[in-house]
Amino acid sequence: xxxxxxxxxxxxxxxxxxxxxxxxxxxxxxxxxxxxxxxxxxxxxxxxxxxxxxxxxxxxxxxxxxxxxxxxxxxxxxxxxxxxxxxxxxxxxxxxxxxxxxxxxxxxxxxxxxxxxxxxxxxxxxxxxxxxxxxxxxxxxxxxxxxxxxxxxxxxxxxxxxxxxxxxxxxxxxxxxxxxxxxxxxxxxxxxxxxxxxxxxxxxxxxxxxxxxxxxxxxxxxxxxxxxxxxxxxxxxxxxxxxxxxxxxxxxxxxxxxxxxxx
Numbered sequence: 001x002x003x004x005x006x007x008x009x010x011x012x013x014x015x016x017x018x019x020x021x022x023x024x025x026x027x028x029x030x031x032x033x034x035x036x037x038x039x040x041x042x043x044x045x046x047x048x049x050x051x052x053x054x055x056x057x058x059x060x061x062x063x064x065x066x067x068x069x070x071x072x073x074x075x076x077x078x079x080x081x082x083x084x085x086x087x088x089x090x091x092x093x094x095x096x097x098x099x100x101x102x103x104x105x106x107x108x109x110x111x112x113x114x115x116x117x118x119x120x121x122x123x124x125x126x127x128x129x130x131x132x133x134x135x136x137x138x139x140x141x142x143x144x145x146x147x148x149x150x151x152x153x154x155x156x157x158x159x160x161x162x163x164x165x166x167x168x169x170x171x172x173x174x175x176x177x178x179x180x181x182x183x184x185x186x187x188x189x190x191x192x193x194x195x196x197x198x199x200x201x202x203x204x205x206x207x208x209x210x211x212x213x214x215x216x217x218x219x220x221x222x223x224x225x226x227x228x229x230x231x232x233x234x235x236x237x238x239x240x241x242x243x244x245x246x247x248x249x250x251x252x253x254x255x256x257x258x259x260x261x262x263x
Contacts (some may be wrong), residue, residue, distance in 0.1 A: 028254060031197040031262055034188075043203075043261040051138060051207040051259025054131075054214045058139025061132060067123025073136075076120055084143040086150070089256050092160075092245050093152050106160055108241050110137050110216060128235040134214045138205050141258035149202070149256060151249045164246025167239055173230030179243075182224075194263055200251040201244065203260020214259060217244055 032040060042048045062073045062080055077083040091109040097119055098105065107115065113136050114125035126133035151157070168179040182191075183199035190196070204217040211219075218240045225232040233239045 026253065028200060028251070029187075029198050030200055030202045030254060030257065032203065032257055032260065034195040034197050035261075035263065039209075039261055039263065043257065049207070049259065049261055051205070051214055051261065054135045054138040054205070054207075055142045055259060057131070058135035058137070058142075061136050062139055065121075067117070067121035069120065069122045071121050073116070076116075080139065080143050084140045086144050086147045088141040088144040088258060089147045089149050090152055092157075092241050092248070094154055094156055104156060105238070106157060106241050106245060108217075108244055109140065110218075111241070113137060113140070129216060129219060134205050134216065137216070138214060138259045141205065141256065144256045145258060147256050148253050149248055149251050151245070151252055157245055160242045161245045161249055163239075164242035164244070167243050168246055173225065173228035175228045177228040179224065199247065200254055201247045202251060202254050203257040203262070205258060206260040206262050208262050210263065217247075 032043060035043075042050075046052050059080075065072045065075070074080075088109055091112060092106045093112075094104060094106045095112060095115055097115065110128065110133055113133065117123050118125050126136075171178045171181070179199065182196055187196050187198045201217050204220075205214050206220070207214050208220075218235055221240055221243060222232040222235075
């Protein structure tokens with residue numbers, strides 16, 4: 001009898017432990033998991049992933065002197081494989097080397113690149129969504145592939161994160177939709193034959209077949225705003241950075257895939 005009770009007790013402990021472990025499994029899905037096998041293979045194969053063409057250009061720009069200072073990124077940071085590992089997983093962040101109205105304002109990875117370009121190279125910032133900026137962003141982000149998203153614990157980011165969360169949940173546009181209606185309430189369902197993703201920013205910058213080009217998270221967010229027939233923010237609007245802060249926090253612990261491929 002005691003043997004049976006002991007066995008039953010062990011089985012109960014095992015079942016409880018198993019259930020707890022199952023509950024702890026991260027059920028979030030990257031857009032990669034919602035794609036077909038052919039697109040997954042395209043992203044995984046560096047010889048087939050078209051985003052790698054931008055990575056190659058970014059590598060060239062990394063070592064190319066520019067601006068009045070005639071300095072390259074490599075002059076300050078050395079080999080990107082070491083110095084940039086994990087960097088993309090920690091942005092947006094509040095930089096130290098800002099002045100005036102920009103003090104205390106967070107920047108995304110593109111903004112960080114342009115800050116370095118202006119301050120260290122003394123060169124004109126790249127135009128937002130330009131081939132050069134996307135290429136450098138892709139090259140830097142590539143060094144974090146496989147790293148978990150790890151937003152900074154900086155308490156100053158709190159108000160910006162709250163702003164991003166409010167924008168994410170706010171209904172807007174002629175269709176009266178919010179980001180949350182699609183990507184929380186209806187994630188996994190089909191829209192025009194394509195699976196609605198959970199909107200985790202794991203693969204940016206991404207190469208979208210629809211665009212036939214690499215694009216930033218800002219471009220994707222603008223597409224969504226246009227899709228719900230809302231007025232899109234300007235590319236340099238702080239709302240995009242606030243949204244990215246919230247989205248990166250929402251995806252905390254998920255793995256960086258950049259440069260990703262999407263339909």
